[in-house]
Amino acid sequence: MTQAPKSPRYQQIKEDLLTRIRGGEWGVGEAIPPEEGLARDFGVARMTVNRALRELTDAGVLTRTRGAGTFVAPPRVEAPLLEIRNIAEDIAARGHAHTAALRSLAPGQADGALAEAFELPLGAPLFHSVLVHCEDGRPIQVEDRWVNAALAPDYLQLDFAAETPNAYLSRVAPLASARFTVEARLAPRDIAAMLGIAARAPCLVMHRVTRGTAGVASVATLWHPGEHYRLHAVIDVKSGAGRR
Numbered sequence: 001m002t003q004a005p006k007s008p009r010y011q012q013i014k015e016d017l018l019t020r021i022r023g024g025e026w027g028v029g030e031a032i033p034p035e036e037g038l039a040r041d042f043g044v045a046r047m048t049v050n051r052a053l054r055e056l057t058d059a060g061v062l063t064r065t066r067g068a069g070t071f072v073a074p075p076r077v078e079a080p081l082l083e084i085r086n087i088a089e090d091i092a093a094r095g096h097a098h099t100a101a102l103r104s105l106a107p108g109q110a111d112g113a114l115a116e117a118f119e120l121p122l123g124a125p126l127f128h129s130v131l132v133h134c135e136d137g138r139p140i141q142v143e144d145r146w147v148n149a150a151l152a153p154d155y156l157q158l159d160f161a162a163e164t165p166n167a168y169l170s171r172v173a174p175l176a177s178a179r180f181t182v183e184a185r186l187a188p189r190d191i192a193a194m195l196g197i198a199a200r201a202p203c204l205v206m207h208r209v210t211r212g213t214a215g216v217a218s219v220a221t222l223w224h225p226g227e228h229y230r231l232h233a234v235i236d237v238k239s240g241a242g243r244r
Helices: 009-022 037-042 047-056 087-093 112-118 165-172 189-195
Strands: 062-065 069-072 077-080 097-109 123-137 138-147 177-188 202-212 213-226 231-232
Touching: 009 037, 009 047, 037 047, 037 138, 062 177, 112 138, 112 213, 138 165, 138 189, 138 202, 165 213, 189 213
Parallel strands: 077 231
Antiparallel strands: 062 069, 097 123, 123 138, 138 213, 177 202, 202 213
């Protein structure tokens, strides 16, 4: 019987390190042994270990800091790009606990840009909220949201610890359509403080306009720490659908 060829040595090292990380030998934020020590333990050249560590870093398993070492990275949060999902339900589905900290909540008015986005006259009443969503106590999203007061009149009375803005708006202004844009931006100081990251650290920022049957219900800007967040999308093109 022909034996299956062995995987490359660097791949074996990757799998060994990944198994040890998942087994708890090194926890999140802990340093793993330096390249020299790993090369000696595995009996390989340092460049072989370097490739294994580099690929684990590219996969988000490790982080590397010049002059400091290689550390176990926090798990990345994945979020669907082309769906409107309740962040609390997504976190619960991962088996983790969701909490939300309200940073500001106030009435406002539509200025030029907001009036255009909401398709409302200047000065139309809006509500504005800023929340920090956490997963097991770790901030994963700053939600900066403007809401059409006419479509969501009870927004200022909402208990955000019990119900997310998404869940409330889904009840009072069911989704008819949405428009997304996503960009990479450096975190300003206030956003960085809320996410617990360094000022000007990279973030993934989603701008989302959601429309109900009676008009635009919400304009939201969602900030995510880039190092620990990943967006994904699946496009299913059905035969004969003629859409792209």
